[in-house]
Amino acid sequence: MENVIEVNKLEKVYGTQTALADVNFQVKKGETFGFLGPSGSGKTTTIKILTGQLRPTSGDAQVFGHSNSALNHQSYRQRIGVLTDNSGLYQRLSIYDNLKLYCDLYHVPVQRIGEVLQLVNLTDEKKKLVSKLSKGMLQRVLLARTLLHEPDLLFLDEPTSALDPANSKQIHEGLRRLNENGTTVFLTTHDMSEAETLCDRVAFLHKGKIKLLDEPKNLRRKYSDSTITLELKDGREIVLPGGSEGADVVYQYLSTNQVVSIHSNEPTLGDIFVDITGRELV
Ligand SMILES: Nc1ncnc2c1ncn2[C@@H]1O[C@H](COP(=O)(O)OP(=O)(O)OP(=O)(O)O)[C@@H](O)[C@H]1O
Numbered sequence: 439m440e441n442v443i444e445v446n447k448l449e450k451v452y453g454t455q456t457a458l459a460d461v462n463f464q465v466k467k468g469e470t471f472g473f474l475g476p477s478g479s480g481k482t483t484t485i486k487i488l489t490g491q492l493r494p495t496s497g498d499a500q501v502f503g504h505s506n507s508a509l510n511h512q513s514y515r516q517r518i519g520v521l522t523d524n525s526g527l528y529q530r531l532s533i534y535d536n537l538k539l540y541c542d543l544y545h546v547p548v549q550r551i552g553e554v555l556q557l558v559n560l561t562d563e564k565k566k567l568v569s570k571l572s573k574g575m576l577q578r579v580l581l582a583r584t585l586l587h588e589p590d591l592l593f594l595d596e597p598t599s600a601l602d603p604a605n606s607k608q609i610h611e612g613l614r615r616l617n618e619n620g621t622t623v624f625l626t627t628h629d630m631s632e633a634e635t636l637c638d639r640v641a642f643l644h645k646g647k648i649k650l651l652d653e654p655k656n657l658r659r660k661y662s663d664s665t666i667t668l669e670l671k672d673g674r675e676i677v678l679p680g681g682s683e684g685a686d687v688v689y690q691y692l693s694t695n696q697v698v699s700i701h702s703n704e705p706t707l708g709d710i711f712v713d714i715t716g717r718e719l720v
Contacts, residue, residue: 440467442591442622443488448497450483450646457483458646461497470613470623472633474711475643481626484643485593488624489520501591519589521581521597529569533560533579536568537586546586554582558612574605581612591622598632610635630708640707644715658704661713669699677703 443465450458458480465471473481486492487499490509499506504514527536537551555561558578563571571579577597584592597613598606613636617623627633633640634654641651650657664680668691676691678684680702691697705713 441465442467442502443471443624444498444500445484445488446498448484448487448499449495450480450487450492451495456646458487458494461643461646461648463641463648463651465622465624467622468617468620469638470617470625470636472637472640473624473626473643474628474630474633474640474707475626476628479643480646481643482595485520485595485624485626489518489593490514516587517590519584519587519592521584521592521594527568527576527579527583530567532565532567533571533582534564536579537583540583540586544587550586550588554585557585557615558582559608572605574601574608577601577605578608578612581609585616589621591624592616594623594625596627597625598627598629606632630706630711634707642711642714649714650710654707657707657710661710662702662704665703667701667703668697669701670696671698672696 441464443463445461445463448458448461449456461480461484463471473484475481483492487494487506488501488509490506490511494506499509501509502514502517504511508514528539531539533555534551537554538548540546541548541551551564552561555564558581560575560578560582563575566575568576568579581597594613598609601609610632613623617636623636625633625636637654639651639653640657642649652660666678666680666684666688668676668678668688670676670691676687678687688697688700
């Protein structure tokens, strides 16, 4: 499959602070790629390099075949969307009028407004003034604006941080619909459940280095201890080894009708991250 992003030996040093050290990864066309890491691990620096806002100290970041020196060109910018926390919305205008202004400015047909509002589930709210919106709605308007020019590649830096679960879910649904339409998404987050929900593959970044890169299900399988937990009707929980030894015991409890539930003990992405780096995600 075609690679949309190719990053080789990327390094970024700010003064004496190394933000990225020998970072290598590829993002395939149509995939949702999660760049995960705690605060200060280098996520924003990577997005800034990939969107042409920052030059790397060394190494190469290619997007759509353009090398990093060409990533601030207009032709590249038209193919990407970047969701940042910089709102730039007009408070006294409605959602619709804000989006229309953007359409006029960037020569996007106004019919597109209806499509993007539907994607972020704001069709019924389009006449509301931006000054009256909740944080979650505001974030959805910003996402809608990012999508107006139909970018092939979307960069999202912590899209749901500071949102409540209901609003995060709305954003996730919009992103899933986009992904179904073939948009490639590069997402940074420190929210591991968000990554599990949305990402085809994830990279774990720690202190500017990629520690792991794979599909979430492969990582969970790789780091699973293969044990099984049985919850019994008398309230006990029994942890059993996988394989035939555990299967025999499971069968005995099942055949005597004592079992409430059976779980395989797969780790979450958060567990794996802590295992690899020895620290919690914050
Ligand atoms: N302009 C800058 N000047 C100096 N150091 C910087 C600059 N920008 C970032 N850094 C440092 O580079 C490292 C990586 O920062 P970066 O913002 O990329 O991390 P992050 O993973 O996006 O963090 P967060 O989740 O808090 O946004 C940090 O140690 C940070 O202090």
